[in-house]
Amino acid sequence: MSLAQDLLLQEEWRVIDQSAGGIHLNALHSFGMDDTLCASVGSGAAPATARTWVHHNTIVLGIQDTKLPFLKEGIDYLKSKSYKVIVRNSGGLAVVLDEGVLNISLIFPESEKGIDINRGYDAMWMIIKEMFSDFNKKIEAREIIGSYCPGSYDLSIGGQKFAGISQRRLRNGVAVQIYLCINGSGGERADLIGNFYSLSRKGEQTKFEYPEIQPDVMASLSELFNAELTVQDVMLRFLQTLNKKAGRLYAGQLTEEEAGLFEAYYHRVTERNEKVLGR
Structure with missing residues (x-):
């Protein structure tokens, strides 16, 4: 059994599904949630947790993006297109x-041995491959030059990035x-x-060095599979796949301590965000 597979096999998987209920929350909420879950799962107070989330039109910048010389003009453009930043x-x-776009966070406790960074990435890649195995298309993990947020x-x-x-x-x-572009146009998002x-x-x-974006190297899964996929379809695939890895899979929410x-x-992510964006 591979180390990544081993990581996915947990006695318990708690699932916190915010793919429908969290759409109109500020996306900073999601980053606060994942930090909370890291602390609580890491301390052993909670089991391994999977969280799914979707947000309305939001551009999430990385720290390097905030060093762009004419950042304000870029942000004004995104706002003119009705995106929060x-x-x-x-x-x-x-x-x-x-x-x-469906986001999935898998939160693991870091055991005494520690979780090698690639092992975490491989675990996510493995679960995505399994979720869509019936389409018989090879899902590769490698940097796609010309995509946004390349890694x-x-x-x-087939050389088109969806996640x-x-x-x-x-x-x-x-x-x-992970963010998964489920439907809509990958090229338009890249544009x-x-x-x-x-x-x-x-x-x-x-x-x-910022990426030189080439919209044709990005696509949604609906475009790549030539199938009308919805976030709900993919949620079902995710839960069925995760269920095979769990001794027990159950729907949960934050405990009182986690709240x-x-x-x-x-508060920390909000304050930091205001400081970085100067508002």
């Missing part, structure tokens, strides 16, 4: 969240997070981010 506390660059664990089919994976580590907890970078950079030399922790973590 926030800055996340984990690595990576700008990504698009909307009602056709070595971009998930793609990106990131990780957040906090207090002996590891959150492996939006491409315009943001053009306006925020205006061709100036920057210390950090108290959440207040502090949410």
